[in-house]
Amino acid sequence: MTTTKNVNRRQILKASAALGAVSMGGLAAPTILRAQEPPKPNEIIIRAWGGPWVAALEAGVSNPFTERTGIRVIHDLTEDNEIQPRVWAAVAQGRTPPIHINWDTTVNATKSALRGVCEDLSDLPNIAGTLDLAKPVGVEGYPIVNTYGxxxxxxxxxxxxxxxxxxxxxxxxxxxxxxxxxxxxxxxxxxxxxxxxxxxxxxxxxxxxxxxxxxxxxxxxxxxxxxxxxxxxxxxxxxxxxxxxxxxxxxxxxxxxxxxxxxxxxxxxxxxxTDGLWIPRGHSEGDLYWSREYINFALTPEAQQVWLDGLGLPGVVPGLTPPEGLAGDPSYPxxxxxxxxxxxxxxxxxxxxxxxxxxxxxxxxxx
Amino acid sequence: MDALEGVFAVAWPKGGGKLTPYLLLVPAISVVGLLVIGLVYIGDSSLRTLDRTTFLFSENYSLENYRRALSEGFTYTIIWRSLFGAFVVTIITLILAFPYAYMMVRTRSALVRKALLIALFLPFFIGQVVRAYGWLIILGNQGIINDALGLIGIEPLRLLFNYPAVIFGLVQYMLPFAVLMLAPALTAIPEEMEAAAGSLGADWFQTLLHVVLPMAKPGLIGSGIVVLTLTLTDFAMPAILGGGTQDFIANAIYDQFFRTSDQGFGSALTIILVATGSLVVGIALATFGAGTLALGKSENEVR
Structure with a gap:
């Protein structure tokens, strides 16, 4: 993992906001803005569910993210309930958490948010284009971003x-x-x-x-x-x-x-x-920046379309086309x-x- | 080589000879010490309750987790299921392991001995989880057994996801451990003793009952205790072959740690498991002695 030393957190978040505002469609930022990006880590680790779940995430979000950024995405298939105590322990002990992003049930993720181990994602630019479904209930701001129902x-x-x-x-x-x-x-x-x-x-x-x-x-x-x-x-x-x-x-x-x-x-x-994505506290500024970028990208219509076609589930951005045979299906409200x-x-x-x-x-x- | 010996002589002077046995114990004591430290932490957690508004644990100590555990019928159900399973598995495993170990030790054929050894060690190369999944394939509705039954017109039987399936899987898993513990005890029985019994008119059953079994008692006790404790704390077989309805204590502990985030309650169940296991083993040791686990000669034998 790369550590960014000379960029403070606010600068990074501002840069992220500017980058996202310019490129709602993904990570196609002008070169002048790319200059503000912190160094890229070689890889980021996303906890995911296996089988059709991870295959869909890979096709819709992870692979395109790697193509655009060059950052390898590793999927950790540890069960969400099993990773939770490990993440909590890492944050409590000031260690780097074992994953960059947790793909989690919203209920489970809310427990982590209440415990105070989630990074705030409120200023992710692409949140502006999402439905109310993306907002977690019962917590301040966006420690989690819901990504589908x-x-x-x-x-x-x-x-x-x-x-x-x-x-x-x-x-x-x-x-x-x-x-x-x-x-x-x-x-x-x-x-x-x-x-x-x-x-x-x-x-x-x-x-x-x-x-x-x-x-x-x-x-x-x-x-x-x-x-x-x-x-x-x-x-x-x-x-x-x-x-x-x-x-x-x-x-x-x-x-x-x-x-x-x-x-x-x-x-x-x-x-x-709903399920959502969240970032545990304790990562370096650079890792945090690119993890946020991953989630921001997951909220774009193009990523949501492919990801949720694979899952057969309704997303949190308007205008997605239901997968074949699921329009009007009770599982696709x-x-x-x-x-x-x-x-x-x-x-x-x-x-x-x-x-x-x-x-x-x-x-x-x-x- | 001389230089090496010189360095060794400096690092390990002859005067240290008396300390050698104790120093050799250091790694083992360190490992056990780490486990004890872990147990102390678990004991500490078991006295803290979870605040579900912040998902943090209380600063104060209380016995609430133990009160809850001991007031729920569920706790007794899984303890009884685990204990009963451990006893049944131990008995069946010993019954199956004894003839296997005896054959392996007494056979004149090197080929048979090697075949038995290979069959014994092969399962060690395959993890418990993989073996359990193997049984899912063999015993499933579309598995080999039901396919064979189908050939003679019998409808598929539900062979999995029940208590007998868990017991079956555990016996299969424990058998090699029991054989390995029994074999040295059987090897230590001089064949001449059996020949002597025969020459005095005992048939093979009388010899088995009055000579071999009593002399194999230390091995039976040692392997029995190992199988009992391993079964009592097993997780994978009940989880995989039980279909989610035949949990042992370890599964309940897992649920508390990883499903409900209540490490305090999970820790209390862990302490209860350790206490239960220690009590059972203590009773077994007090009743039957330590068997081969005692290793050295008893006082009576020394006298």
């Missing part, structure tokens, strides 16, 4: 539902699906629909979630499989499951691998959430009416209570 759909194998797609999570209680359904191992994405399926209301979150846990108890009787993103693709691929509550990208990944998988938003609704069946719970409530929801879900499933 996603839906925890009910994915299913059409072959297992000959009478038509499942319309409700209650359909999964059919005995023929015993051992043939899957959820995230902490229940993420399922807590809120389960609250409705159990007869509760969204207003009952977080103080009255009894209906949610009662429905999770009923689902447990079906002996579901519990896993992470790559597991869902594998399980669909290997014929282990017939239905799963998962992010639409995983179902899309399985479909792109030739597996007959479809998805729907059931009558209980589906959780809508863009219009206000598209969000009517989706469940959005305040980020602050999720940050404060997510851990206890995870624990409760695991307790039920492990009991």
């Amino acid at each position: 996603y839906v925890y759909v009910l994915a299913y194998r059409p072959e297992a539902f000959p009478d038509g797609p499942p319309t409700s999570y209650h359909d999964l209680l059919d005995p023929r699906f015993r051992g043939r359904i899957a959820f995230y191992n902490d229940g993420i994405g399922f807590h809120f629909p389960a609250q409705i399926a159990g007869g509760g209301t969204l207003e009952g979150i977080p103080d009255n979630m009894g209906p949610c846990w009662e429905f999770v108890e009923r689902i447990k009787e079906q002996e579901p499989l519990l896993g992470e993103d790559p597991d869902f693709v594998n399980w669909f691929q290997n014929g282990e499951i017939d239905a799963a509550c998962t992010i639409s990208t995983n179902a899309l990944g399985a479909r792109r691998n030739g597996i007959d998988v479809a998805w729907t938003v059931p009558e209980e609704g589906a959780k809508f959430d 863009t219009e206000p009416e598209d969000f009517e069946r989706l469940i959005r719970i305040s980020g602050q409530i999720q940050v404060e209570h997510e851990s206890e929801w995870f624990s409760r879900f695991k307790q039920i499933m492990q009991g």
Whole structure:
């Protein structure tokens, strides 16, 4: 990594702002402005999710960024939850963090922001061209920039539902699906629909979630499989499951691998959430500058278009073209009416209570 | 060479001879010391609670994490599952390891011995996670076993993602450790003892029961303790073959450290695991002795 010694932080940020203002479309800055750039590091490290996730990031953001800057981008596929304590420890001990940029769930990233380990990104020029979705809720400014939204759909194998797609999570209680359904191992994405399926209301979150846990108890009787993103693709691929509550990208990944998988938003609704990018504190000025440039570039329409085509998800800049077959799809909400069946719970409530929801879900499933 | 010996003589005078055994212990003590320091830090963390508005830990000490752990039925569930699994795996592994080790030690055929040794060491070159994924391929719905069952018209069976699958994976993982611990103990039994038993009219079963097994007891205890402790603290097999529903204590600790960011509670569970493991091993040692782990001769043997 390169260390920049004679440029102070403000100068760099101003230069960055000027650079971005001139070149909203990316990194094509005039030579006179390039002269103010701090030395480039040889590489920057981005934590990412594997499989179709990292492939999309590479195609849409990392490779073009490398082409334009000459900076190699390394993708660290450590799980977001696993990198978090390492980053927190590095910042607390004044060490250089193990990654330059964390591609993280907004809820998880907000925990880091509340802990004060995120660099402020408020003055990134391309934020001006983003939708409200890019702004994290419950924190000051932009310690995180949300980069797209996603839906925890009910994915299913059409072959297992000959009478038509499942319309409700209650359909999964059919005995023929015993051992043939899957959820995230902490229940993420399922807590809120389960609250409705159990007869509760969204207003009952977080103080009255009894209906949610009662429905999770009923689902447990079906002996579901519990896993992470790559597991869902594998399980669909290997014929282990017939239905799963998962992010639409995983179902899309399985479909792109030739597996007959479809998805729907059931009558209980589906959780809508966002992911974002953030930079941990503790990097040299030069590394920080180019990490900011990476995020700034990720917010350009051209980067978003390719990246999110790969993920099959709606971005945070207006005017993107939906990938083939996803226009109007419930997993690709863009219009206000598209969000009517989706469940959005305040980020602050999720940050404060997510851990206890995870624990409760695991307790039920492990009991 | 002379120069080297000269340098060595200066650096290591003959007077240091008595200290040599103790100095040789230094690396081992350093490693254990580091672990103890780590445990002290974990003990410290276990007494601090997480503030979920700042995601920082409290400055004050409290027993809140322990109170929470011991008041939740979930803790007892995973402790029981881990302990029961450790006992079952230990028993099955010893039953399977004994004949393997005996055959390896007693066979007259060098070829058979080499084949058994290769089969024993081969799994060591393949990590636990890779082996677990191997079982996913073999035991999966579209795996070799179910394919074979399909040939005779049997519908695919769910062989994975349950407690028996975890036990199976752990036994397969632990078997080489048990054989390696047992083999020296069996080698130490003079073959003449078995021949003597035979000449006095004992059949092979009586010889096994009254001569070989009692004399192999130190090896059985040593390998039993190793298998028990390794199983009790295992993470990968329950995580991969359990399908997320058969967690052991280590998986619960991982979740607290890496999923809910609550290192304080995770540390409390870690201390509980260490205490549980130490208690179980302590009881085993008090009941059966240390077996081959005691190494030197016992006082009785010396007298």
